[in-house]
Amino acid sequence: MKKRIETRCVQGGYTPGNGEPRQIPIIQSTTFKYDTSEDMGKLFDLEASGYFYTRLQNPTNDAVARKICELEGGTAAMLTSSGQAANFYAVFNIANCGDHVVASSTIYGGTFNLFSVTMKKMGIDFTFVSPDCSEEELNAAFRPNTKALFGETIANPALTVLDIEKFAKAAHAHGVPLIVDNTFATPINCRPIEWGADIVTHSTTKYMDGHGAALGGCIVDSGKFDWNKYADKYPGLTTPDESYHGVTYTERFGLAGAFITKATSQLMRDFGSVQSPQNAFILNLGLESLHVRVKRHCENALAVAEYLSKSDKIAWVNYCGLPGDKYHALAEKYLPNGSCGVVSFGVKGGRKAAESFMKHLKIAAIETHVADAHSCCLHPASATHRQMNDEELVAAGVSPDLVRLSCGLENAEDLIEDIEQALNAI
Numbered sequence: 112m113k114k115r116i117e118t119r120c121v122q123g124g125y126t127p128g129n130g131e132p133r134q135i136p137i138i139q140s141t142t143f144k145y146d147t148s149e150d151m152g153k154l155f156d157l158e159a160s161g162y163f164y165t166r167l168q169n170p171t172n173d174a175v176a177r178k179i180c181e182l183e184g185g186t187a188a189m190l191t192s193s194g195q196a197a198n199f200y201a202v203f204n205i206a207n208c209g210d211h212v213v214a215s216s217t218i219y220g221g222t223f224n225l226f227s228v229t230m231k232k233m234g235i236d237f238t239f240v241s242p243d244c245s246e247e248e249l250n251a252a253f254r255p256n257t258k259a260l261f262g263e264t265i266a267n268p269a270l271t272v273l274d275i276e277k278f279a280k281a282a283h284a285h286g287v288p289l290i291v292d293n294t295f296a297t298p299i300n301c302r303p304i305e306w307g308a309d310i311v312t313h314s315t316t317k318y319m320d321g322h323g324a325a326l327g328g329c330i331v332d333s334g335k336f337d338w339n340k341y342a343d344k345y346p347g348l349t350t351p352d353e354s355y356h357g358v359t360y361t362e363r364f365g366l367a368g369a370f371i372t373k374a375t376s377q378l379m380r381d382f383g384s385v386q387s388p389q390n391a392f393i394l395n396l397g398l399e400s401l402h403v404r405v406k407r408h409c410e411n412a413l414a415v416a417e418y419l420s421k422s423d424k425i426a427w428v429n430y431c432g433l434p435g436d437k438y439h440a441l442a443e444k445y446l447p448n449g450s451c452g453v454v455s456f457g458v459k460g461g462r463k464a465a466e467s468f469m470k471h472l473k474i475a476a477i478e479t480h481v482a483d484a485h486s487c488c489l490h491p492a493s494a495t496h497r498q499m500n501d502e503e504l505v506a507a508g509v510s511p512d513l514v515r516l517s518c519g520l521e522n523a524e525d526l527i528e529d530i531e532q533a534l535n536a537i
């Protein structure tokens with residue numbers, strides 16, 4: 112029986128047997144017991160499936176990863192300790208020292224840093240392109256050693272909307288997978304795999320948990336990218352892994368399982384960015400109500416965006432749900448049921464006015480966070496993006512006067528009254 116997305120939110124990933132716990136149990140154990148060394152050996156050789164050490168796999172984490180996999184329509188998934196770890200693993204799983212990756216320039220500041228500073232130190236080169244670039248510009252960014260194309264469905268905090276089909280077409284024309292960070296849209300509003308993306312990542316810290324309680328990340332593989340067709344380009348997946356008993360991931364696990372098995376048995380083994388089973392349990396509680404909450408976040412954000420767009424104290428508003436927005440047409444295509452709860456805008460009077468406005472807000476608190484039940488706001492130029500110079504800020508779609516407001520699950524009229532009094536108090 113094909114279950115709709117709301118049912119998958121509640122019941123996906125875990126089906127208890129007779130007399131078993133209704134809720135996903137927290138398996139709070141680092142290790143698992145076996146009767147013989149032979150049994151254990153088979154697990155190490157990836158010949159039998161089972162658990163031996165929570166850094167590699169844990170039943171609670173696996174159940175929650177399976178749920179997110181079902182929500183995104185993938186074939187395999189893994190949880191990570193954070194969204195940062197998810198994006199790092201997703202790229203590093205296929206790009207090595209000497210390789211090159213093309214990424215949208217408006218991605219999250221933390222990911223931009225990861226790519227342009229830390230992964231660059233590891234010898235991986237990145238070219239950043241505007242998400243709005245023409246097909247010609249996009250194609251021109253590829254090199255013979257390019258291994259992936261990366262973008263965000265709705266960029267944080269620039270709120271640009273990715274033309275996923277355009278990006279997928281360019282990636283596939285160059286024989287590389289498209290990786291899409293779907294954190295802001297969530298699979299409730301967009302499932303990038305349906306539009307051609309090959310790998311989807313999440314910071315589950317945001318709407319998926321949704322209560323500001325647990326840091327986490329997730330990688331979902333569509334199983335659609337044919338690594339064998341480009342075997343020379345992806346030897347890590349298509350030739351024996353001597354660090355893992357000579358297993359060839361594509362041979363042993365097929366296209367459906369190769370990418371995630373490699374990321375688990377190599378990267379999780381060596382870097383250990385594992386999500387705690389406690390956090391996975393909390394994440395699952397968030398997932399159960401994701402479809403209810405995301406809808407409300409979007410309703411509140413649209414009401415706030417409409418109010419702001421009419422206010423004479425506001426210089427500009429970015430929200431792709433607004434008919435006049437630059438990304439409205441793309442949003443109608445990729446996000447027909449709503450986009451996200453985050454609105455960005457400029458307060459007239461620039462940086463100073465923005466800071467004064469934020470100080471006077473009573474409901475929305477100033478936080479380095481977005482996308483949970485409590486409304487919050489941030490001035491990226493002086494917080495998450497403060498390492499960028501003015502040029503990089505412009506390329507990232509973050510102007511110095513930009514205020515990012517994450518609309519929570521409070522009453523929309525209360526949010527608007529709060530904004531109104533804070534604007535009047537500047």
Ligand SMILES: *Cc1c(COP(=O)(O)O)cnc(C)c1O
Nearest residue numbers: 193194195219267294314316327
């Ligand atoms: C927050 C965020 C990340 C990083 O996630 P963490 O869970 O904070 O490590 C990555 N991508 C996007 C789009 C984000 O919003």
